[in-house]
Amino acid sequence: MIGFVGIGVIFVMVFGGYILAGGKLGIILKSLPFEMMMIxxxxxxxxxxGNDMDTVKHTLKDMGKVFKGPKWKHADYQDLLCLLFELIRLARQNPVAIEEHIEAPAESAIFSKYTKILSDREAIGLICDTMRSASMNYDDPHQVEEVLDKRMEANLHHSLHSSHALQTVADGLPALGIVAAVLGVIKTMGSIDQPPEVLGKMIGGALVGTFLGVFLAYGLVGPFANKVKSVVEEDAHFYHLIREVLIANLHNHATNICIEVGRQNTPSHNRPSFSDLEEALKAVKQDAA
Known part of the structure; x- marks a missing residue:
């Protein structure tokens, strides 16, 4: 919602200020289709x-994040902690029983309680692969931690491709606006024998190209790129929480301590309170019983 508000403010302030200052939209509207076509x-x-088809599709999809915001909300972080609590608790009580859950999460009675998390392939992959490593009796938890760090770094790098692609377009738009303006000047010079009022409108139309390139770069595409980047980085905290809890588990901390480590590493605006999480975990224990 705030994305639409922001775009509205941009257009109202820029064009509203132009009109209030005595500017006429006629020249802009007349030149806009042609300048927009070029730029x-x-x-x-x-x-x-500059991009492969996968990046193109990814970028078009990610532009929706400007308006939707982060995928993972406050309730999702609490659900994730409850899910990890169930899995770690079961793995310690019955190491054999956990295998059916991590080998076939889509058929797991535990995972099926958390459908949003289950639908995220990366989150499920992180959980299942790390717990599978734990079941293989890794002697060095730091080795698993290093593997997780590299995996998450690669995933974040891939997820940021769309914001980088948008930022590259934003960086090039002012120059493309100059190209369109130069073409307008060339057109004007070809009509140098026309009266001043005609030349004035033609020069004004040419300058629309410069305006449009800068306006699109810094008013729309650049902010889009920045918003996509911030949303991707915000969602990355969800996977970081998985890492923290499961690494704590590999160090053989008590189950409640592992979950508290995850809660403390949750961003403050999404962090469930200690009492709310305790109530949720009690409900999980009652369901398991």
Whole structure:
């Protein structure tokens, strides 16, 4: 919602200020389709040239994050802690019983309680692969920690491709605006024999290209890239929480301590309170009983 508000504020303030200052929209509206065709078309073409199809699809999908915000909400972090509590508790009580859950999470009675988490392939992969490593009696938890760090770093790097691609487009838009403006000046010079009022409108139309390139870069595409990056980094905390809890488990801390480590490493605005989490864990124990 705030994304739509922000875009509205941009357009109202820029064009509202222009109109209140005595500017006329006629020249802008007349030139806009042609300038947008040159600048927008060139930007889209450069975007396609500079990225593979997977990145293109990923970027188009991620642009929705500007309006949707982070995928993982406050309740999801509490659900994740409850899920990890159940899994660690079962793994310590009955190491054999945990295998059916981590080998086939889609059929697991535990995972099926948390459908949103179950639908995320990366989260399930992190949980199952790490717990599988624990069941193989890794002697050095630091080795698993290193593997997890590299995996999460690679996943974050891949997830940030779309924001980098958008930022590259934003960086190029002012230059493309200058290209469109130069073409407008060339067109004007070809009509140098026209009266001043005609030349004035043609020069004004040419300058629309410069305006449009800068406006799109710093008013829309650049902020889109920054928002996508911030949302991706915000969602990465969810996977970081998985790492913290499971590494604590590999160090053989008590189950409640492992979960508390995860709670403490949850971002403050998504962190469940100690009492709320205790109530949720009590409910988990009662269901298991």
């Amino acid at each position: 927008g078309g060139a930007a889209v073409g450069a975007f396609l040239v």
